[in-house]
Each structure stands twice: as C-alpha cells, then as structure tokens.
Amino acid sequence: MKVEKRQRNSRMCIMCGLDNPYGVRAPFYTMEDKSVVTLFQYSKEHQSYPNTVHGGLITAMLDEMGLRGMWAEEGGEITYGVTTSLQTKFRKPVPFDTPLVGRGQLYMNTGHFFGVHSSLYLADGTLLAEADVKYMKVPVDKLGGTAVEHAEMCYLIQDDVKEIQLYL
Numbered sequence: 001m002k003v004e005k006r007q008r009n010s011r012m013c014i015m016c017g018l019d020n021p022y023g024v025r026a027p028f029y030t031m032e033d034k035s036v037v038t039l040f041q042y043s044k045e046h047q048s049y050p051n052t053v054h055g056g057l058i059t060a061m062l063d064e065m066g067l068r069g070m071w072a073e074e075g076g077e078i079t080y081g082v083t084t085s086l087q088t089k090f091r092k093p094v095p096f097d098t099p100l101v102g103r104g105q106l107y108m109n110t111g112h113f114f115g116v117h118s119s120l121y122l123a124d125g126t127l128l129a130e131a132d133v134k135y136m137k138v139p140v141d142k143l144g145g146t147a148v149e150h151a152e153m154c155y156l157i158q159d160d161v162k163e164i165q166l167y168l
Contacts, residue, residue, distance in 0.1 A: 002032040002163050007068055008077065009155040014057070015064040018155050024061070026102070028068050029161060035105040036065055036072040037164050042096040053094040058129050062088060062118040065104030066133035069116035073106040080143060081114065081135035088131040099123045103168060112137055125167030 026040035108115035
C-alpha cells in the first residue's frame with residue numbers, strides 16, 4: 001500500500017517521542033486508504049514476563065494509533081482528543097526485539113467524538129492485539145494546561161518509505 005506522508009514525532013511521548021530514552025520512537029505513516037501504519041519494535045526495557053511486552057505498553061500503542069488514525073483521515077494534525085474508552089483484546093503474546101506493524105483506521109466521527117480500530121501484528125500478518133478506541137475532541141490549548149500545537153509534535157523526519165507491504 002502506498003504511503004501518502006510521514007506523520008510528525010514528538011519530543012517525549014512514550015510511543016513516538018524521539019527525546020525519550022525509554023520510548024519506542026515509532027514512525028507513523030498516513031496511507032493511501034486513510035489509515036495510519038507504524039513499523040516498529042519494542043525493546044527489552046518494555047517487557048513484563050520474559051520475552052513478552054507489558055500489556056500496558058501494547059495498549060498505549062493501540063491508543064496512539066487511534067489519534068493518529070484520525071490525523072490520517074484528516075490529512076494532518078487538525079483534531080486533538082482525549083481517550084474516553086479503550087477496549088483491548090490481546091490475541092497472542094507480543095515479543096520485543098521483533099519487527100511489528102501497527103494499523104489504525106477511523107470508524108466513527110461526530111461533532112464531539114471519534115472512534116478508531118487499532119491493531120498490532122507481526123510482520124507476517126499474525127494478529128497480536130487489537131482495540132476499539134473512542135475519543136472526545138478537545139482543543140489543543142485545553143490539553144495538559146501548557147500544550148501548544150506543534151511545540152511537542154516538533155519532529156518531521158523525512159525518510160524514503162514510499163510503500164508498505166501489509167499482510168493483514
């Protein structure tokens with residue numbers, strides 16, 4: 001599937017923050033079908049049981065793909081929101097130090113709310129976890145008291161990823 005554009009990375013987010021020494025540092029791509037895709041891997045610092053990623057960090061990635069799924073649909077960082085509900089289904093243990101694929105796609109968008117279905121896979125398409133995430137739209141200046149649009153989402157790293165083969 002063709003990549004339309006690379007989305008921005010933040011400074012300190014645990015999923016996309018490039019300045020966070022314990023973060024995943026995942027890149028996110030807006031795809032031609034208006035979904036968001038990420039290619040990443042967790043590290044040993046993200047584990048719970050031996051060789052298994054902590055469920056909270058799996059859920060955090062599914063949540064991250066939710067907002068980014070909205071941005072993929074809109075074509076940019078237009079709408080911001082806060083998670084109001086997140087229902088995760090863990091299908092198989094998620095390994096660290098293994099290439100993973102995440103995908104999120106908008107399924108609902110109203111005046112005040114939106115919903116995204118997010119999934120996490122092995123590179124071969126094996127489903128590991130999925131979630132339906134609902135958000136309430138919130139103006140960026142109401143987030144965290146000091147949030148400023150693009151001050152935190154400050155990194156736009158261009159790369160040569162033009163197409164991503166999905167086995168989903």
